[in-house]
Amino acid sequence: xKYETRVERIIKRYRDEDRPANKTQMARFNILWxxxxxxxxxxxxxLPQPDVSRRFRDNDPVGRVAALIxxxxxxxxxxxxxxxxxxxxxxxxxxxxxxxxxxxxRYEPHFKQAEARGLPEDGAQITEDTDEAPLNxxxxxxxxxxxxxxxxxxGHDVARTWEEVTCVWRKVYMGExxxxxRFGAEIAKKLPYDATPEELKRTGAYKGGGEGVKKQACVYxxxxxxxxxxxxxxxxHPDMLDEREDPLGLQEFFPCPRPLYSTLTNDSLIPxxxxxxxxxxxxxxxxxxxxxxxxxxxxxxxxxxxxxxxxSLARLFTEGENGTLLPVKNWSQFAEKGGLKGQxxxxxxxxxxxxxxxxxxxxxxxxxxVYEITGISDIIRGQTVASExxxxxxxxxxxxxxxxxxxxxxxxxxxxxxxxxxxxxICAKFAPQTIAAISAVEQLSPEDQQIxxxxxxxxxxxxxxxxxxxxxxxxxxxxxxDIAADTLVQLDEQREKQDRMxxxxxxxxxxxxxxxxxxxxxxxxPILVGPVMELWxxxxxAFKVGKNIEGTLDQAAEQLKQMAKxxxxxxxxxxxxxxxxxxxxxxxxxQHEQAVAAQEGQLRQQEIAAESQARExxxxxEAMLEQQRNAxxxxxxxxxxMMDQAFQRFEAILKAQTAIEVAEISAGAKLDAAQASAxxxxxx
Numbered sequence: 001x002k003y004e005t006r007v008e009r010i011i012k013r014y015r016d017e018d019r020p021a022n023k024t025q026m027a028r029f030n031i032l033w034x035x036x037x038x039x040x041x042x043x044x045x046x047l048p049q050p051d052v053s054r055r056f057r058d059n060d061p062v063g064r065v066a067a068l069i070x071x072x073x074x075x076x077x078x079x080x081x082x083x084x085x086x087x088x089x090x091x092x093x094x095x096x097x098x099x100x101x102x103x104x105x106r107y108e109p110h111f112k113q114a115e116a117r118g119l120p121e122d123g124a125q126i127t128e129d130t131d132e133a134p135l136n137x138x139x140x141x142x143x144x145x146x147x148x149x150x151x152x153x154x155g156h157d158v159a160r161t162w163e164e165v166t167c168v169w170r171k172v173y174m175g176e177x178x179x180x181x182r183f184g185a186e187i188a189k190k191l192p193y194d195a196t197p198e199e200l201k202r203t204g205a206y207k208g209g210g211e212g213v214k215k216q217a218c219v220y221x222x223x224x225x226x227x228x229x230x231x232x233x234x235x236x237h238p239d240m241l242d243e244r245e246d247p248l249g250l251q252e253f254f255p256c257p258r259p260l261y262s263t264l265t266n267d268s269l270i271p272x273x274x275x276x277x278x279x280x281x282x283x284x285x286x287x288x289x290x291x292x293x294x295x296x297x298x299x300x301x302x303x304x305x306x307x308x309x310x311x312s313l314a315r316l317f318t319e320g321e322n323g324t325l326l327p328v329k330n331w332s333q334f335a336e337k338g339g340l341k342g343q344x345x346x347x348x349x350x351x352x353x354x355x356x357x358x359x360x361x362x363x364x365x366x367x368x369x370v371y372e373i374t375g376i377s378d379i380i381r382g383q384t385v386a387s388e389x390x391x392x393x394x395x396x397x398x399x400x401x402x403x404x405x406x407x408x409x410x411x412x413x414x415x416x417x418x419x420x421x422x423x424x425x426i427c428a429k430f431a432p433q434t435i436a437a438i439s440a441v442e443q444l445s446p447e448d449q450q451i452x453x454x455x456x457x458x459x460x461x462x463x464x465x466x467x468x469x470x471x472x473x474x475x476x477x478x479x480x481x482d483i484a485a486d487t488l489v490q491l492d493e494q495r496e497k498q499d500r501m502x503x504x505x506x507x508x509x510x511x512x513x514x515x516x517x518x519x520x521x522x523x524x525x526p527i528l529v530g531p532v533m534e535l536w537x538x539x540x541x542a543f544k545v546g547k548n549i550e551g552t553l554d555q556a557a558e559q560l561k562q563m564a565k566x567x568x569x570x571x572x573x574x575x576x577x578x579x580x581x582x583x584x585x586x587x588x589x590x591q592h593e594q595a596v597a598a599q600e601g602q603l604r605q606q607e608i609a610a611e612s613q614a615r616e617x618x619x620x621x622e623a624m625l626e627q628q629r630n631a632x633x634x635x636x637x638x639x640x641x642m643m644d645q646a647f648q649r650f651e652a653i654l655k656a657q658t659a660i661e662v663a664e665i666s667a668g669a670k671l672d673a674a675q676a677s678a679x680x681x682x683x684x
Contacts, residue, residue, distance in 0.1 A: 003270050007098035007151055010275050013282075014097060027293035029285040031367070032275050035374055036096045043408045044092045047085050048415040050074035052423070055482045065448050066455035070483070072439035073426050074419055083145040088418065090148045091260050092411055099262035099271035101414070102149040104170055105255045105421040107248060107429045110140045142434050144425040146418055149256070150197065160267050162258045169222040170256075173197055179217055183232070183241045191217040192236050225253045249428050249471070250421065257417030260410065278373045281366050288363040295356040303346035306337070316344070375403030420483045427459045435460070510536060 012018040014032050019025070052071035054063045078084040091101030153171040173195055180188040195218035219241065223230045232241040248255060263272040275282070316326060328334045337343050370376075426435065436442075441452050457465055464471075514532045521527075 004152060006276065007273065010097060010273055013275070026286070026290045029282075029289035029363070031278075031282050031285050031370055035274070035370070035376065036093070038376060039096050039374070039404075039407070040089075040092055042404060043411045044089060047078065048088070048412065048419075050078065050419050050423075051484045053482060053484075061448075062451055062454045062458055065444070065451050066458040068444070068448070069435065069439045069441060069452070069455055070423055070427070070459060073430075073435055074423055074483070076438040077144060077422055077426070078419075081143060081145060083147070084418070084422075087146045087148045088415060091414065094151060095260040095262055095411075096274060098151045099273035100151055100154075101260035102151070102154045102170075102256060103418060104147040104149050105144060105248075105418070105425060106147065107142070107144055107425050109142045109429075112138050112140045139431060139434075142430050144422045144429075146422070153197070154256075154259075156269070159269055162269065165254075165269070166226045167222065167224050168254050168256060169220055172219045172221055173216040174219055175216055179219070187237070187241055190237060191219075191234055193217050223254055228253070248425060250424050255421065257414060257421065260414045274374060278370045281370045281373070284366045285363060285370075288359050288366065292356060292359045292363065295352055295359060298352055299349060299356070301346065301349075303344060305345070306343040375407075416484045423483045430460075432456060432460060432465060506539065510539060 009018070010032070014030075014036065016028070016030060016033075019028075050071050052067040052074065054060055054067055087103045091103055094101035149170050155169050156165045157167040159165045174182070176188055176193055179191060193215035195216050217234060217236070220233050220235070221230070222233070229243060229245045230247050231243045233239075234241060246253065261269075261271045262274050263277070334343070435456070436452075441449065444452070453465070461471070514536065518529065518532065
């Protein structure tokens, strides 16, 4: 209770909420906010990435591919879901405020239909180990989220060190729908929904029962390491809500890593917040800031003047401008009284300026004390002296950042523990097809794809490869792979380039020297190939880039070793080599001549065949032309005959009509109609 009260007071100080309302507002210097805003990015400047590798640098291709698959799966988890980034940052923030940052890992399967009992609701912070799909439902996707646990929602049994802790618990606030999904409708009806997180009570958001306040039930989740079981209960319910034996099968049993602590002693796990170590200096800074603020307000030009003097003196500082002179009515009397010096007296600001300077110097000294206590150096804060050399600044920064480096290592270890929890849950609970999908095993090299089944068996167990519901061995207990987080220090591009150039230079130099040594070794060269390759691999794998080409290095090393084992070929006799070369040249010449002759024969045969084909085409064309000519003659004769017949008919008709017309003319048009008609019919 004392620790919680202290943390609450520190948070109010950080948020500047502890100002007394019934007193005069005083100036403050919030050194707590400044230090937290400096230390959080200094220790958590970027998201820590997973780094899974073989525990030993042996030639273990199965372990290498298994580590690569698990690293890809972890990378998908932290990039696809925001819980890892947000939770780590909140824990680091709590470490520099309250002195303890905690997270909680859980397994969360999602099915295509979320109506069955026993499925966790999205976002419900309850550790769940159910990996079996209900009837008539299929697994949609799986994830292993990390939940942030507030300082007042986390607890453990009394212990001196974390290794002595046997029981941990946390409080989870759940709505009625979440309780129904997790524990069933019957239990959901019995629980009261009147709980709210402590921070909402502190800010007053819960007072009055407004519409924006969520109605939630407080559920305790307790994990007992000594008994190997976990249970869920509520203080408002007489029976246990749920009980399970070792739900996740983790190596350390607890679903939470060792919290991120500030200052601890070996006799208690109650941390001492950093602010408690320099709170006296913080009070001095507040006092000096208030004094400086008061002195600054007092720095005003004030004075008095003779009331019996000219009234223009009163307007001297209010109406007078640069280069403006004010008139005086009785100049002789004004001069007799000593002018301005004799009638106006201004307050001397020198004591105030000196006091202000002393207060500012004292404030700078107190800040230096705070920086010495917290370990914040002037180089890290960017307050270096321009006259210092680069070497002096580097040496100064190395000694000044010793404590900061220790804080960075603690954050890195905390991130490593969180990634190990995620990795164990992925291997123990995720379906094999899910692991293969999120790690994109189909994009691995063809050589690595051949050993994917063995690598998957190493991660999840041979039994789970055949039966996904079988129990999975813990991959960390196989002693072949290890999970860690890379450095959290902000990347330096120039340093990255230097590392790459150093890698290329060192690799090139070693290969050159090794090649020369093997060339000079003579008959003992095969014996030296093995040690040389091991040294080469040992040097390359120390670099980050060496991890990506480690498989290629293993193959190259094996091939060179096999080549070295083969007996060296004896050098042939020069005379015999000359005779053999002449024989080969003669044989090649004869073969060339035969090939040329064969090619010429083929060309002659092709020419004859082409001439024959051309003659045949010419004959066929002449026959076709003759047929067409005959057909045209026949058509012309037939057409002429038809024209002759038509002309003869036309000629007969013309003669008949001419005879009729002549007869009519000769008869004087006396022929009767009958004769004319008879004549026409005769013509027709």
